[in-house]
Amino acid sequence: MRSSTMSVLTGLLITFGLVLIGALLTAMLLAFTEVRENTLPYFTYAINTISLLIGGIVTGRRCGGKGWYYGGLTGLAYFSLVLLIGFLGFDAPMQAITLLYIIGAFLISALGGVIGVNMSTRR
Numbered sequence: 001m002r003s004s005t006m007s008v009l010t011g012l013l014i015t016f017g018l019v020l021i022g023a024l025l026t027a028m029l030l031a032f033t034e035v036r037e038n039t040l041p042y043f044t045y046a047i048n049t050i051s052l053l054i055g056g057i058v059t060g061r062r063c064g065g066k067g068w069y070y071g072g073l074t075g076l077a078y079f080s081l082v083l084l085i086g087f088l089g090f091d092a093p094m095q096a097i098t099l100l101y102i103i104g105a106f107l108i109s110a111l112g113g114v115i116g117v118n119m120s121t122r123r
Helices: 003-034 037-063 067-090 097-119
Strands: none
Touching: 003 037, 003 067, 037 067, 037 097, 067 097
16 A cells, blocks of 8 residues: 555544544543533544544654645545444434534544644655
């Protein structure tokens, strides 16, 4: 595989890893503190946003160029897999707001990719 493909896959794996760690920490927070379950959507959005940003940074840094493009691809791949899991595994319906989530995932990861390219030493 090409370097850019491996960079996107690495960023995708890091994004999923951070989401899993964040989900575990959130579950422990809900289990062992007085935090209510109605705050869960805020934690979910924060964890996904931070994970997408960091995944985009890793992708952009590894690619060394076109950070918005490869970072954005990382976000699209992440959201596509989440959407596929939700649709096939949990029978979650497709909704109109899904397009906004896709655009948001692309933009957050693209921003991370731009930051990552600027942190790269391969310019």
